[in-house]
Amino acid sequence: MTTKIAFTVSDLSDVMTVFEQSYACLTQHTLKKKLPQAMVADLKMAFVEGVANAVKHAGEIKNRGAVKGVWWLSAKSIGFEIYDHGKGFALNRIKPPNPNKLSVSGRGILLLKQVGDGLVYRCGKTRNVLRFTRSLVPHPGAAGLELISEISGDILRQAPLEEIASGLLTRVAELFAVERASLLVYDESLDRLKLVAAKGIKTDKPVLLRPGEGVSGYVFQHGKSLLITDTAKSLHRTKGRRRYKGRSFLSVPLPPLPGQADGRPFGVINLTDRRDGKSFSKKDLALLGVMAGQAAIALYVRALLAQAALDEALRRDVQTVREIQLSFLPSTAPQVPGWDVAGRCEMAASAGGDYVDFIAKGYWLYVVVADVSGHNLGSAMTMANFRSQLRAVLNFESEPGQILAWLNHSLYEDLQVASHFVSCLLLRIDTQMNRVEVANAGHYPPVFFSGLPFMDEAGLVLGIEPDSLYRVMKAKLSVGDGLVLFTDGVIEAMNNEGSIFGLPRLISEVGDGKKSAQVIVDRLVKKAMAFRGNLRPPDDMTVAVIKPLA
Amino acid sequence: MSLFGQSNNQDDVCIFSLKGSLDVSVQKALKDGLDKLLDPALPDLVVDLSAVTFIDSACLGTLAAFLKTVRKAGGDFKLASLCADVRSIFQITRLDTVFELHDTVHEAVASFFK
Numbered sequence: 001m002t003t004k005i006a007f008t009v010s011d012l013s014d015v016m017t018v019f020e021q022s023y024a025c026l027t028q029h030t031l032k033k034k035l036p037q038a039m040v041a042d043l044k045m046a047f048v049e050g051v052a053n054a055v056k057h058a059g060e061i062k063n064r065g066a067v068k069g070v071w072w073l074s075a076k077s078i079g080f081e082i083y084d085h086g087k088g089f090a091l092n093r094i095k096p097p098n099p100n101k102l103s104v105s106g107r108g109i110l111l112l113k114q115v116g117d118g119l120v121y122r123c124g125k126t127r128n129v130l131r132f133t134r135s136l137v138p139h140p141g142a143a144g145l146e147l148i149s150e151i152s153g154d155i156l157r158q159a160p161l162e163e164i165a166s167g168l169l170t171r172v173a174e175l176f177a178v179e180r181a182s183l184l185v186y187d188e189s190l191d192r193l194k195l196v197a198a199k200g201i202k203t204d205k206p207v208l209l210r211p212g213e214g215v216s217g218y219v220f221q222h223g224k225s226l227l228i229t230d231t232a233k234s235l236h237r238t239k240g241r242r243r244y245k246g247r248s249f250l251s252v253p254l255p256p257l258p259g260q261a262d263g264r265p266f267g268v269i270n271l272t273d274r275r276d277g278k279s280f281s282k283k284d285l286a287l288l289g290v291m292a293g294q295a296a297i298a299l300y301v302r303a304l305l306a307q308a309a310l311d312e313a314l315r316r317d318v319q320t321v322r323e324i325q326l327s328f329l330p331s332t333a334p335q336v337p338g339w340d341v342a343g344r345c346e347m348a349a350s351a352g353g354d355y356v357d358f359i360a361k362g363y364w365l366y367v368v369v370a371d372v373s374g375h376n377l378g379s380a381m382t383m384a385n386f387r388s389q390l391r392a393v394l395n396f397e398s399e400p401g402q403i404l405a406w407l408n409h410s411l412y413e414d415l416q417v418a419s420h421f422v423s424c425l426l427l428r429i430d431t432q433m434n435r436v437e438v439a440n441a442g443h444y445p446p447v448f449f450s451g452l453p454f455m456d457e458a459g460l461v462l463g464i465e466p467d468s469l470y471r472v473m474k475a476k477l478s479v480g481d482g483l484v485l486f487t488d489g490v491i492e493a494m495n496n497e498g499s500i501f502g503l504p505r506l507i508s509e510v511g512d513g514k515k516s517a518q519v520i521v522d523r524l525v526k527k528a529m530a531f532r533g534n535l536r537p538p539d540d541m542t543v544a545v546i547k548p549l550a
Numbered sequence: 551m552s553l554f555g556q557s558n559n560q561d562d563v564c565i566f567s568l569k570g571s572l573d574v575s576v577q578k579a580l581k582d583g584l585d586k587l588l589d590p591a592l593p594d595l596v597v598d599l600s601a602v603t604f605i606d607s608a609c610l611g612t613l614a615a616f617l618k619t620v621r622k623a624g625g626d627f628k629l630a631s632l633c634a635d636v637r638s639i640f641q642i643t644r645l646d647t648v649f650e651l652h653d654t655v656h657e658a659v660a661s662f663f664k
Binding site: 011012013014015016038041044045048049051052055096097099100102103104105106107108110111114115 | 571573574575576604606607608610611612614615617618634635638639642643644645647648
C-alpha cells in the first residue's frame with residue numbers, strides 16, 4: 001500500500017516547515033519503526049534542494065505562487081514528486097561542479113543524486129516532474145558493511161569466537177526478521193560442523209554435524225547456497241525435516257578464507273521461520289550471501305588477530321630463550337692466572353646455535369666453541385642441552401677426546417630426533433705448563449697467531465654416528481703466541497661482491513697478537529660484521545682467543 | 551531567530567558562530583551577515599557550526615563564495631565543530647577538500663599559527 005500526501009510551498013522560508021509537516025503526516029500512522037535519523041536528514045536535504053530547484057530554475061513561486069508536489073511512502077520506498085512549469089532540463093547533462101572553483105551554485109542536483117536511490121526529471125506538455133526516491137530496503141552491500149562496523153568492536157577486543165558469532169547471528173536474524181537462525185563453523189580437528197551460535201533453537205549438548213549431514217552439511221559440502229521455499233516438500237532428502245517448523249529455509253555457506261587450500265567453506269549460516277510467515281526470496285538469498293561474505297571476513301580478521309596474539313606470545317618466548325642463552329655465554333673474560341683469554345658470541349637471529357665457554361677445573365682450563373646447525377629455537381634448545389651435557393661429562397671425564405666421545409654418545413639420539421648436529425672444538429689447557437690439547441668434532445681447527453692452523457685430525461660432527469671417536473692433538477704455547485678459535489659465521493661471512501672474510505683477513509686483523517685477548521676478539525667480530533653483506537641471511541659469529549702471559 | 555551568534559576576536563582571528571538551519575530561505579541573510587563580518591585588515595575567520603543542524607546547496611554556495619572573497623583578501627575562513635549531517639554534506643559536495651574543517655574552534659584558531 002502506498003500513502004500519498006500533497007504539499008504546497010508558497011514561500012521559500014516555509015520549506016522546512018512544509019517538510020516537517022509532510023514527513024510527520026506521512027509517517028506517523030504508517031511506519032512501525034522510525035526511519036534512521038540519517039535517512040530523515042537526507043530526505044530533508046533532497047526536499048529542500050528539489051523545491052529550491054523549482055523556485056530558482058522554473059520560477060514557480062514568482063510565476064505560479066507556489067511549488068506543488070506530492071510525497072509518497074510504500075513498504076519499499078519513500079520519496080516525492082515536485083512539479084514545475086519552466087523550460088526543463090536534461091538531468092544527465094548536469095555535471096558535478098568542481099569544488100576548487102568555489103562556485104555559488106550548481107550543487108543542488110549533485111546532492112539530490114547522492115542522497116537518493118533514484119532521481120528522474122521528466123519534461124511534459126503541461127508540467128515537468130522531478131521524482132526523488134529513497135529505498136527503504138537496505139542495500140545488500142550496505143547491510144553487510146553495517147554488520148561489519150557493528151561487530152568490529154567485538155573483533156578488535158578479540159572476543160571469543162562464540163561471542164562474535166552470536167553477535168553476528170543476532171544482527172542477521174534482526175535484519176531478516178526471523179525467529180530461528182544458526183551459525184555453524186567447520187572444526188578441522190573433528191571433521192565436523194560445530195554449532196557456534198543459535199537463535200530460537202534450544203541446545204543442551206554440542207551440535208556437531210558431519211559434512212553432508214542435514215541441510216547445513218549439504219550446503220557445506222557443496223559450497224552452494226540453498227533456498228527452500230517450502231520445507232515440507234524439500235527436506236525429506238536431507239533428513240532435516242523434524243528440525244524446522246517453518247515452511248521456508250535459507251542456508252548459505254560462509255566463503256572459504258584466504259589460505260584455505262581446499263576451498264572448503266568456513267561454515268554455514270541458516271535462517272528459518274520468518275516472522276511474517278512468508279517464504280524467502282532469491283533477493284533474500286543474495287543478501288544473505290553478501291552478509292555471509294562479510295561474516296567470513298569478520299571471523300577471518302578475528303582469527304588473524306588471535307594468531308597475531310599467539311605470535312606475540314611466541315616472540316616473547318623466543319626473547320626469553322635468548323635471554324637464557326645469553327646468560328650461558330661468558331659475559332666477561334674469565335680470570336686465569338698466567339693466561340689471557342676472551343670469547344664472544346654474536347647471535348644473528350633472536351635465538352642462535354653458537355656457543356663459547358670457558359670452564360676451569362683446577363689448573364686445567366677447558367675452552368669450548370661449538371656450532372649447532374641452524375639458528376632457530378630448536379638450535380637454541382640443542383645448544384642448551386649440549387651445554388648441560390658437557391658440564392655433566394666434565395664431572396667424570398677429563399680427557400678432551402673422551403669428553404667429545406661421551407658427548408656424542410649421549411647427544412646422539414636427541415640430535416637425530418631434532419635433525420641437528422653440532423660441530424665442536426674442545427681445548428684443554430694446562431695453564432701451568434702452557435700445554436694445549438685439542439679434540440675436534442668437525443669444526444674449523446684453531447689458528448695460531450702466526451696464521452698456521454693447529455694440526456689436528458677432526459672427527460665427525462656430533463650427532464652423526466653413535467660411536468664416533470676423537471683424537472687429541474697437543475701443542476705447547478710460548479709467550480707471544482696464541483690461538484684463535486672461531487665458527488664458520490666469521491670465516492665464511494660473505495660480502496655483497498661474493499668474497500668471504502677468510503683466514504688471511506682474520507690473521508691480518510689479529511696482527512702481532514700483542515693486544516689483549518678481549519681487544520682481539522672484539523676487533524675480529526667487529527671487522528667480520530662490517531664485512532658481511534646483506535644478500536645472505538646472517539649467521540651467528542663466535543670468536544675466542546687464548547694466549548699465555550708467562 | 552538570528553542566524554549569527556556572538557563574534558569576537560582572538561589572536562587577530564575573528565571567531566563567530568552560526569545557528570539553526572542554513573537553507574535557501576536564509577541565504578540572503580547569511581550572505582549579508584558574512585559580508586559585514588569580513589574586515590579586510592584582519593581577514594582570518596573561524597566559524598563555529600556546532601549549532602547548525604542543516605545546510606543546503608544554496609548556503610553552501612554562499613559559504614564557498616565567501617571563502618573565495620576571504621582568500622582574495624589574503625586570509626582564510628575555517629569551519630569548526632560540524633555535526634555529522636552537516637559534515638557529510640561537505641563531503642558529498644567535496645567542499646571538504648577546499649574548506650578546512652576542524653573538530654573544535656580552538657583547533658581551528660590554532661591552525662592559523664602552525
